[in-house]
Amino acid sequence: MRGSLVCVEAPEEPADRTDHTHHTDGTGSGDALLPPRVEAAPDGDVRAYWKARERQHVRDVYAGVRIKKFPEDLRMMEHLMWLSRSQVVVELGTHFGGSALWFRDRLRALAGYGRVPRDVRVVTLDLRQDKARAALSAADPSYEDGITLLEGDITDPDTARRARAAFPAGARCMVVEDTLHTYDTTAAALRNFAPLVPVGGFFLVEDGIVDVPELRPPGMPGGVLPAVRDWLAGPDGAGFRQRRDLERYGLTCHPGGWLERVR
Structure with missing residues (x-):
């Protein structure tokens, strides 16, 4: 499953956290609460990129609440x-x-x-x-x-x-x-x-x-x-x-x- 993508992703967070609502003070400190980064680049492996995106999406949030959707x-x-x-x-x-x-x-x-x-x-x-x-x-x-x-x-x-x-x-x-x-x-x-x-x-x-x-x-x-x-x-x-x-x-x-x- 080859294609035109390669991924570079941040380390995964722990699978379980007690705080599933997040707030930022507007100073940039909320960046740590963004989902892990996945980067696409030419001449890479599509399957690896897909897997990275799948791991990323379970760490995503909407309005500070976990959402877990692509x-x-x-x-x-x-x-x-x-x-x-x-x-x-x-x-x-x-x-x-x-x-x-x-x-x-x-x-x-x-x-x-x-x-x-x-x-x-x-x-x-x-x-x-x-x-x-x-x-x-x-x-x-x-x-x-x-x-x-x-x-x-x-x-x-x-x-x-x-x-x-x-x-x-x-x-x-x-x-x-x-x-x-x-x-x-x-x-x-x-x-x-x-x-x-x-x-x-x-x-x-x-x-x-x-x-x-x-x-x-x-x-x-x-x-x-x-x-x-x-x-x-x-x-x-x-x-x-x-x-x-x-x-x-x-x-x-x-x-x-x-x-x-x-x-």
């Missing part, structure tokens, strides 16, 4: 929110809440351009929300104005019904699945939450890289792409199509996971 994937999500006129994002897997803040702010931008109504909302689910609640409160004490934290198991159909109950009336939504990245959790997320997506809307299954041997992060068992394949082949997935053409930026953590409802 900028290229975030940009495509923003495109799809605009195209589908999504007023709500349903996020499966909250972690510390950085992506929930990012989704909320992008939805607010869409509302500012008149693309969607101003009553936007992110409904983000996890088994426990203690860490996210603390991190979001530190970043934005009024986060509940646009973000609903739900606790529940995505394998339980009632969890999807509770998520739907938090939508503004008539709202269109996009679903982003970012849970355990196993066959069973991916299949359950598709089965229970895909019905929330309207025609012309999108369901993003994250981290199909767990099924790409050259890119699989350590300790990830896989099963995401087989679950997507089996679901699309069954009656529940018949109204969706897989949009590999949306992998437009050359780097994505979600190969095969961009799904559009077409009927």
Whole structure:
């Protein structure tokens, strides 16, 4: 896997930290809280560059809260929110809440351009929300104005019904699945939450890289792409199509996971 890139990256930070919200005083001291540096140069190894970017993205933050997503994937999500006129994002897997803040702010931008109504909302689910609640409160004490934290198991159909109950009336939504990245959790997320997506809307299954041997992060068992394949082949997935053409930026953590409802 050769190409025109080579990487130089900063040493990795410890995998676990107790402070997942960061603040800077504007003097430059906040630079230490930026993600590790990755440099691209000609005539290098694309696989090594990709691996460096994958390690980098788990150290990234948004509004001072850990986000753990490739900028290229975030940009495509923003495109799809605009195209589908999504007023709500349903996020499966909250972690510390950085992506929930990012989704909320992008939805607010869409509302500012008149693309969607101003009553936007992110409904983000996890088994426990203690860490996210603390991190979001530190970043934005009024986060509940646009973000609903739900606790529940995505394998339980009632969890999807509770998520739907938090939508503004008539709202269109996009679903982003970012849970355990196993066959069973991916299949359950598709089965229970895909019905929330309207025609012309999108369901993003994250981290199909767990099924790409050259890119699989350590300790990830896989099963995401087989679950997507089996679901699309069954009656529940018949109204969706897989949009590999949306992998437009050359780097994505979600190969095969961009799904559009077409009927």
